[in-house]
Amino acid sequence: MAQQAYVRDTDDEGSRPVHRGDRLRRLLARYAAGWRERRTWRRGLITAALALASAAVMAGHAFIPNTVGNLGSLVETFLPWLGLSVPLLLIVALARRSASALIAVMVPSVVWLSMFGGLLSDKTGSGGDLTVVTHNVNADNLDPGGTARAVAAAGADVLALEELKESAVPTYEEALASGYPYHEVVGTVGLWSKYPLSDARSVDIELGWERAMRATVDAPAGRVAVYVAHLPSVRVRLEAGFTAGQRDESADALGAAITGERLDRVVLLGDLNGTMNDRSLQAVTSQMRSTQGAAGDGFGFSWPASFPMARIDQIMVKGVEPVASWTLPATGSDHLPVAARVSFDDAAS
Known part of the structure; x- marks a missing residue:
């Protein structure tokens, strides 16, 4: 008969060994509870602001003026690379356990895909003159x-x-x-x-x-x-x-x-x-x-x-x-x- 594995930790009363599976469930429950707390919406506001700013630059690049250093054209030259902000901000949002930041990061994701997603598919055809x-x-x-x-x-x-x-x-x-x-x-x-x-x-x-x-x-x-x-x-x-x-x-x-x-x-x-x-x-x-x-x-x-x-x-x-x-x-x-x-x-x- 297989023996169950236990860790040295004890439960809150200090009288019963805690099963590894129980401890994992408790850790996950605590992590989930942290997301449910009100402060998860207050955390990561800077990350959320950066995500929305990235989306605004991509969607509104035509409104960036060229009057100062041709800034608009410079941004437009490397516009697809702004998509790199999405995974970076996503990592920060997850690390901060910020619900507001996670939602905000979805905005530049959608904007980038709407602008450049079509380039990711292979449209190569056959034939030609x-x-x-x-x-x-x-x-x-x-x-x-x-x-x-x-x-x-x-x-x-x-x-x-x-x-x-x-x-x-x-x-x-x-x-x-x-x-x-x-x-x-x-x-x-x-x-x-x-x-x-x-x-x-x-x-x-x-x-x-x-x-x-x-x-x-x-x-x-x-x-x-x-x-x-x-x-x-x-x-x-x-x-x-x-x-x-x-x-x-x-x-x-x-x-x-x-x-x-x-x-x-x-x-x-x-x-x-x-x-x-x-x-x-x-x-x-x-x-x-x-x-x-x-x-x-x-x-x-x-x-x-x-x-x-x-x-x-x-x-x-x-x-x-x-x-x-x-x-x-x-x-x-x-x-x-x-x-x-x-x-x-x-x-x-």
Whole structure:
């Protein structure tokens, strides 16, 4: 007959040994009683306030002004990362045994899921009429030939490269010549294609030098206007905040150029130095769709390559349907290449 295990502790009267199961039940009962006490609602008010503030920033990011250091755009660049506040605040709420904090933490959870939950599902489809890749190759890339071959291995029909160093252009041309018989380079951006290119020209994005271009790709499924752009970099400085004024002006100019495009099918490839959440890119984002948001799996962060924190390299479309979107393995650049497959809309001409 099995013997029951007892601990050395005794009950309140000191006369009877306490069974381990009894002690566990008493501890759980005391813990539960602590939650029922009135002070559990008074504890954790600071945690609750932080949770509500996090939810307010996420839901109301558009109301954060850009007048001081472009604070609104800075928040919007890293907006998805505010979701990290939820597990941290949840741990604090549990440790404090605060009912009010626990309830408050649910608010940013719901807000974050409503904003970004759709990105967590895999929306990748099959098929497609055109595969495109864009990559900021980094002017200081020590292995341009290797980078070109790595990106070409993705099998893209159209390949856009940004931040091309003039002295490295021949290396890229040589490495890509066999797979891409058609190409155009304008300033520091270039376009390589398996299909004929026509009407290639520079696009003025108000910089004084060439960092954007446009060309028509005569793909088997139809003609499509392809834009390649590298908007100015942004910086975060203590004395000036998020310095993005030049980038914002260039985004407006790029948006105006796309608005005036004659073809119905348009694909934008490039390093926009901004995310789809950044209001300052609205001239572009208001008229085009992100392939990652429509047909990707996850956030598709592309920068920095060592630990991607934001998707600033974009593939955007209008007049065609995104089928799939993904990032490629790291190259010698500080950006990850991004790729997408698109299907041509029969209604487009």
